[in-house]
Amino acid sequence: MKFLHTSDWHVGKTLKGRNRLDEQRAVLGEIVRIARDERFDAILVAGDLYETSAPSAAAQELVVRALMALRETGAEVIAIAGNHDHAATFEAYRPLLRAAGIQLTGDPRPVHDGGVVSFDARSTGERVNVAVLPFLSQRYAVRAAELLAGTPADNVGQYDQRVRDILEHLKTGFTPGAVNLVMAHLTVTGGTMGGGERAAQSIFEYHVPATAFGADPHYVALGHLHRRQSLPAACPVHYSGSPFAVDFGEQDNTSVVLSVEVSPTTPAKITDIPLTAGRKLRTVHGTVAELTGRAEEFGDDYLRVYIREATRAGLREEIQEALPNALEIRIDPEFAAPVTTSGGDRAVADRSPGELFAAYCAERTVEDKRVQALFARLHDEETSGV
CATH class of the missing domain: 3.60.21.10 (Metallo-dependent phosphatases)
Structure with a gap:
């Protein structure tokens, strides 16, 4: 069969x-x-x-x-x-x-x-x-x-x-x-x-x-x-x-x-x-000029864009106008100004709930892995729909 x-x-x-x-x-x-x-x-x-x-x-x-x-x-x-x-x-x-x-x-x-x-x-x-x-x-x-x-x-x-x-x-x-x-x-x-x-x-x-x-x-x-x-x-x-x-x-x-x-x-x-029907996802890096010049190459792909130049007013709007399928726009870390957060140099938005809780525990010198396991279980119960 x-x-x-x-x-x-x-x-x-x-x-x-x-x-x-x-x-x-x-x-x-x-x-x-x-x-x-x-x-x-x-x-x-x-x-x-x-x-x-x-x-x-x-x-x-x-x-x-x-x-x-x-x-x-x-x-x-x-x-x-x-x-x-x-x-x-x-x-x-x-x-x-x-x-x-x-x-x-x-x-x-x-x-x-x-x-x-x-x-x-x-x-x-x-x-x-x-x-x-x-x-x-x-x-x-x-x-x-x-x-x-x-x-x-x-x-x-x-x-x-x-x-x-x-x-x-x-x-x-x-x-x-x-x-x-x-x-x-x-x-x-x-x-x-x-x-x-x-x-x-x-x-x-x-x-x-x-x-x-x-x-x-x-x-x-x-x-x-x-x-x-x-x-x-x-x-x-x-x-x-x-x-x-x-x-x-x-x-x-x-x-x-x-x-x-x-x-x-x-x-x-x-x-x-x-299967070929799904839209492709693509992560691209470059200056505004470089990425704009490649717009035809990207076609209908959904894009995550890393801009390789310092931030300035209107930068996001320029990219969105040139690349309408750019769903996420960031400054490449090499060109980004340092960001200080209580959990390190990763932005909060990039971290999962488990990672954020682990950073919270580290700040307070809580080293018991059972605490993080309990957090994961409680998060599971609240999000599983069961």
């Missing part, structure tokens, strides 16, 4: 105030065209369909229409919530989308109640079992381990052990002679950040070793890290990455979806299918 693996759509994501919904519509349209051409048996969407837990009506309409268009190709469509999504809302819409033939899961579920989605591949008739594990926050991992794996809260280990327990439970839904898959939204130890992930939900205790999946799955379809990559494990473990560059930190990433062919008795064959 053959399926498509995609993740981290982040529909509704803006960049420096620029609405990117038309671009996201084009990217999802490209994925739908690929699905029509390739005639997949299933489409797996491994979380972070939205950028925020409270997406706009326009963002919700785009995602729902994309899921329905994928279903209209004849493929089974299975999607899970990521850390940017609102799990409870996914669960609320679950019955409605199921009536449309789309399996949407917001919370981890037991095997017998949606934790494993089973179907027969239309191309081969082979039985397929997909164990689905949406994103788990720290506080919900304990509850989920109790509900699904029967692990008493006082005996539950660290985050990775809780995830292991849940995966072991989900794999009880695998059957001999079938194609058995896992789809999850999480960080695997050793994975490379793409550049636009929510750091507090990707570091500290949130790592899960690739060994957690065991050797049973024919393929593990992951979401959360935005860079396309595979991880060494006893079975194929892959991130598809985001289908477009979410932020300037991802400007060098290659945007793809993955086509996976596998049978109960043959190894998975993975093919990267490039």
Whole structure:
């Protein structure tokens, strides 16, 4: 059987105030065209369909229409919530989308109640079992381990052990002679950040070793890290990455979806299918004259501009007039006047909440790493939408 693996759509994501919904519509349209051409048996969407837990009506309409268009190709469509999504809302819409033939899961579920989605591949008739594990926050991992794996809260280990327990439970839904898959939204130890992930939900205790999946799955379809990559494990473990560059930190990433062919008795064959609909992001350096002279070269790319001359009145306006797609304009550090802040020479706007808190602790000689871990956990709980 053959399926498509995609993740981290982040529909509704803006960049420096620029609405990117038309671009996201084009990217999802490209994925739908690929699905029509390739005639997949299933489409797996491994979380972070939205950028925020409270997406706009326009963002919700785009995602729902994309899921329905994928279903209209004849493929089974299975999607899970990521850390940017609102799990409870996914669960609320679950019955409605199921009536449309789309399996949407917001919370981890037991095997017998949606934790494993089973179907027969239309191309081969082979039985397929997909164990689905949406994103788990720290506080919900304990509850989920109790509900699904029967692990008493006082005996539950660290985050990775809780995830292991849940995966072991989900794999009880695998059957001999079938194609058995896992789809999850999480960080695997050793994975490379793409550049636009929510750091507090990707570091500290949130790592899960690739060994957690065991050797049973024919393929593990992951979401959360935005860079396309595979991880060494006893079975194929892959991130598809985001289908477009979410932020300037991802400007060098290659945007793809993955086509996976596998049978109960043959190894998975993975093919990267490039995506070209997303706008390119580019960081450029130069004087105003140099950059203005290169305007045609930049085309429609979104730009992060570093000006290689001292600041002066009207400089920003000159760049914006010459380069309308310049979303971020800065003075190159070599030409910038020294800036003194309580946390060092990096501007506050450039630092993540975790970095700012770490600087705050350093100023007050607080060296206990548990304090920063607690900050990350509290920040997670306030921003995860769970």
